[in-house]
Amino acid sequence: MWFNRMTLEVWFDTHQFNVEYDIGESAVKFLTVDDLDIDLAEVALRYGHHTGDPKLKECIATQYSGLTGGQIVVTSGGSEGIFALNSALLKPGDHVVVEHPNYPSLYEIPRSLGCDVSFLPLIFENSFKPDLDRLESLITPKTKLISLTHPNNPAGSMISEDELRRVIELVEKHDVYLMFDETYRDLDFSDPLPTAASLSRKVISLSTMSKCYGLPGIRIGWLATQDQFILDSILTIREQITIANNSVGEAIALHVLERKESFLERSRTHVKKSLQLVSQWVENQPQIEWVPPVAGVVGFPRFKEEITFDPEDFYKLIAEKYKTFVIPGRCFEMDNRYFRLGFGATHDEIEQGLRNFETALGDAG
Numbered sequence: 001m002w003f004n005r006m007t008l009e010v011w012f013d014t015h016q017f018n019v020e021y022d023i024g025e026s027a028v029k030f031l032t033v034d035d036l037d038i039d040l041a042e043v044a045l046r047y048g049h050h051t052g053d054p055k056l057k058e059c060i061a062t063q064y065s066g067l068t069g070g071q072i073v074v075t076s077g078g079s080e081g082i083f084a085l086n087s088a089l090l091k092p093g094d095h096v097v098v099e100h101p102n103y104p105s106l107y108e109i110p111r112s113l114g115c116d117v118s119f120l121p122l123i124f125e126n127s128f129k130p131d132l133d134r135l136e137s138l139i140t141p142k143t144k145l146i147s148l149t150h151p152n153n154p155a156g157s158m159i160s161e162d163e164l165r166r167v168i169e170l171v172e173k174h175d176v177y178l179m180f181d182e183t184y185r186d187l188d189f190s191d192p193l194p195t196a197a198s199l200s201r202k203v204i205s206l207s208t209m210s211k212c213y214g215l216p217g218i219r220i221g222w223l224a225t226q227d228q229f230i231l232d233s234i235l236t237i238r239e240q241i242t243i244a245n246n247s248v249g250e251a252i253a254l255h256v257l258e259r260k261e262s263f264l265e266r267s268r269t270h271v272k273k274s275l276q277l278v279s280q281w282v283e284n285q286p287q288i289e290w291v292p293p294v295a296g297v298v299g300f301p302r303f304k305e306e307i308t309f310d311p312e313d314f315y316k317l318i319a320e321k322y323k324t325f326v327i328p329g330r331c332f333e334m335d336n337r338y339f340r341l342g343f344g345a346t347h348d349e350i351e352q353g354l355r356n357f358e359t360a361l362g363d364a365g
């Protein structure tokens with residue numbers, strides 16, 4: 001049992017603070033405390049409740065039909081939620097099915113815990129949608145957990161409500177758990193899916209303030225489930241790693257979620273326009289093809305096969321010479337011709353980043 005560094009985070013560490021045009025990030029452009037109109041003077045900097053501030057949990061629970069605040073665990077970002085759930089549920093030798101590509105922690109953590117991980121591939125030619133017959137064929141008697149992310153990072157794809165319900169029938173039939181990462185749910189360009197934890201006791205929903213609200217710095221996320229065994233198990237893990245949450249982060253999350261619709265409206269309006277900018281650009285690039293994202297704040301284009309340069313050299317060139325940041329496909333264990341394009345940044349930043357990308361393409365040949 002051992003943990004490896006995540007290639008994705010190594011890439012972030014190397015370049016993120018040296019670039020000026022971030023068109024790789026997977027969040028709406030971060031806000032500042034000033035943007036929030038919040039008074040933090042009275043926030044008590046004491047240890048908080050182990051599973052999160054009860055008021056915050058009640059507020060989060062309103063998104064989960066049929067669930068109460070007691071069925072929410074607030075975590076230090078979605079990342080702690082992923083870690084806590086996997087380590088609470090899994091033992092070495094257990095089998096886990098994870099959609100791929102995906103946010104890498106979703107497969108790195110079960111691997112590091114000594115589990116066998118099977119990928120359910122999301123394929124470009126199938127618009128990055130999961131094949132549910134294939135999903136069922138991957139389930140074995142040792143399968144404990146299925147892990148899906150929609151809207152997907154990095155692919156920007158969605159499953160339909162019917163497909164989600166079919167996945168739930170599968171997990172109930174095979175008596176396995178489903179972790180449904182709905183981090184980007186509030187940035188669906190059509191009607192969002194029902195929150196998955198509301199649909200079955202076998203489902204754990206994961207979400208975070210980091211992406212749709214542009215608040216990764218407050219490090220607040222959560223897990224929601226009707227399953228008491230899972231709630232108790234998560235608590236045992238969290239007592240060993242963070243005990244409680246950052247109280248300033250919890251206060252900010254509550255303030256924002258109490259005004260959820262106005263914050264989300266701002267994000268949605270921004271992202272819709274950004275997506276138009278990025279789509280027009282991609283469609284005019286003879287060397288690039290993509291599946292247009294249908295939700296979220298990222299897409300996963302690829303260079304066509306005939307390119308004559310090494311994509312890795314190109315990603316380094318645009319980061320180092322043009323101060324422009326995208327994420328190489330290898331960071332998602334994908335062919336490096338793919339790259340993640342994020343469209344959460346300001347429109348000026350996106351436009352300049354795309355111009356830089358094109359100039360660098362000229363350099364690359």
Ligand SMILES: Cc1ncc(COP(=O)(O)O)c(C=O)c1O
Pocket residue numbers: 026076077078079080103149153181183208209210216219220221
């Ligand atoms: C799908 C998905 N889930 C979870 C996370 C982790 O979120 P957080 O930054 O809140 O820890 C990320 C971050 O990129 C993500 O993309």
